[in-house]
Amino acid sequence: MEKALTVLKELKRSYPNAKYYLNFKTPLDLLVAAILSAQVRDEVVNDVTPALFAKYRTAKDYANASVDDLLKYVGKVTFAGNKAKNIIAACRIIEEKHSGKVPKDIDALVELPGIGRKTALVILANGFDIVQGVVCDTHVIRVSYRLGWTKNTNPEKIEKDLNALIPKDHWKETQWLLKAHGRAVCKAPTPVCSACPVQKWCLKAGVKKYI
Ligand code: SF4
Numbered sequence: 001m002e003k004a005l006t007v008l009k010e011l012k013r014s015y016p017n018a019k020y021y022l023n024f025k026t027p028l029d030l031l032v033a034a035i036l037s038a039q040v041r042d043e044v045v046n047d048v049t050p051a052l053f054a055k056y057r058t059a060k061d062y063a064n065a066s067v068d069d070l071l072k073y074v075g076k077v078t079f080a081g082n083k084a085k086n087i088i089a090a091c092r093i094i095e096e097k098h099s100g101k102v103p104k105d106i107d108a109l110v111e112l113p114g115i116g117r118k119t120a121l122v123i124l125a126n127g128f129d130i131v132q133g134v135v136c137d138t139h140v141i142r143v144s145y146r147l148g149w150t151k152n153t154n155p156e157k158i159e160k161d162l163n164a165l166i167p168k169d170h171w172k173e174t175q176w177l178l179k180a181h182g183r184a185v186c187k188a189p190t191p192v193c194s195a196c197p198v199q200k201w202c203l204k205a206g207v208k209k210y211i
Contacts, residue, residue, distance in 0.1 A: 007201050008177060015181065018179070024049070027123065039076050044077060047076075089113040117156065125171075134171045140174070
């Protein structure tokens with residue numbers, strides 16, 4: 001645990017502005033952005049959401065929209081059609097079962113189309129400051145494995161390993177920091193270990209393959 005905290009401290013020094021990467025103002029904006037963000041660069045999502053959020057402000061607005069309506073705004077996002085369908089279906093459930101409010105409950109969130117455990121954790125942590133686990137996105141999975149923080153490859157097992165290793169008050173920033181490091185230095189497929197501020201604590205320094 002001490003070593004992991006030292007690494008997090010060093011990463012914070014290297015990435016002082018690391019934060020959640022998708023732009024949003026409300027939990028509903030966040031839910032929509034998070035659904036759109038699967039397998040697409042954050043910049044692409046952040047590019048389309050200002051106009052989308054200006055037009056669609058409530059779950060009811062989305063629930064009453066058609067896929068074609070949403071595609072006018074999100075058409076350039078990967079798998080836009082499926083994501084638009086999921087947004088509409090999720091917002092219909094939010095409207096019908098949750099009085100138009102994004103639920104603050106992980107079990108209710110994962111019942112919504114397009115929302116898995118990872119996205120539910122993201123919404124709870126960043127939308128409501130309810131932190132229930134380390135969010136294991138692709139960067140967190142890669143960097144934590146290389147650092148030797150997990151031997152697992154399954155995201156849910158990795159989350160359990162990280163939750164056990166890292167004190168709860170650092171869970172939220174762990175994703176931000178590992179993602180910042182994964183994008184800048186500990187890249188896939190080849191990390192730039194010579195430029196790594198946490199190289200001396202890394203078990204897989206210089207190893208390209210991570211899983
Ligand atoms: S030493 Fe290399 S593999 Fe380890 S965290 Fe740094 S960049 Fe990643």
